[in-house]
Amino acid sequence: MINDIKSEAEKKMQKSVDALHSAFNKIRTGRAHPAILDSVMVNYYGQETPLKQVASVNVEDNRTLTVSPWEKNLVPTIEKAIMTSDLGLNPATSGDIIRVPMPMLTEETRKEMVKQAKADAEHGRVSIRNARRDANSMLKDLLKEKEINEDEERKGEDEIQKLTDRYIADVEKMLKAKEEDLMAV
Template identity: 90%
Template sequence: MINDIKAEAEKKMTKSLDALHAAFNKIRTGRAHPSILDGVMVNYYGQETPLKQVASINVEDNRTLAVSPWEKNLVPTIEKAIMSSDLGLNPATSGDLIRIPMPMLTEETRKDMVKQAKADAEHGRVSIRNARRDANSMIKELLKEKEITEDDERKGEDEIQKLTDRYIAEVEKALKTKEEDLMAV
């Protein structure tokens, strides 16, 4: 029973870590990376569709993304969607290829993005701690129902805490990497 609770907690913690990585991918650094455009939605025949489903996104060089739509008539729609996103990017169209130069980041912008990364990391830590709390309350419930002993309860809570510590360390490592990435000139 405790192993099931532990497995469930680990699954929730893994999802929290995945969500954190997705949030970090949306924070742009000075370098071009296709995942920056993951949140951009394009009006495709009346449906809001993710950009990567209607075009190929490639890195042309360090600071430029190239978006190649699969249908030529989508070029203005994609350009408009990128401009209206909150990424602060200005696409330039040449024929049926959309180039997106990554603007240089100022010191102030970098610091704001680090603050955002720290906030995302804190959300990740809170989510992991919530998974720990849920698991511990399930273990306490088993003890109350007399399905496990007090020793089993302590052992289970210790295992959940070790799991929590491991995932929190992963969050810290990811945050440190993202901060270094953002502050690199």
């Protein structure tokens, strides 16, 4: 019973870390990385479809991405989708390949992105703490129903706290790495 609660809490905490990882991928640094375009949705025959399902995204050089649509008629649609995304990118088409240059980041832009990363990390920490709270309340319910004793409850809470500490440390590590990545010129 306690192990079920612990594993459920661990799943929720892992999901929080995964969500933070994808949020960090959306925060662009000055370098080209295909994950930057993961949030771009393309109108593919009337259906909103992720860019990576209709084209391949590759790194041409340190500051340029290339997008190669699998269907030639999608070039203008993909170009428009990248332009209208909230990423601030201006694609340039040459034939059936779309090049997406990464603009240089100003010091002010970098600081704003670090603020965004810190806010995302705080959301991740809150989510992890919420998973801890839910697990602890389930343990208290089991104690009230006399399905476990106080020692088992305390032991369960300690194990869940160790999980929480581990996942929050992961969030801190990810945030530190993202800050260094953003502030590197």
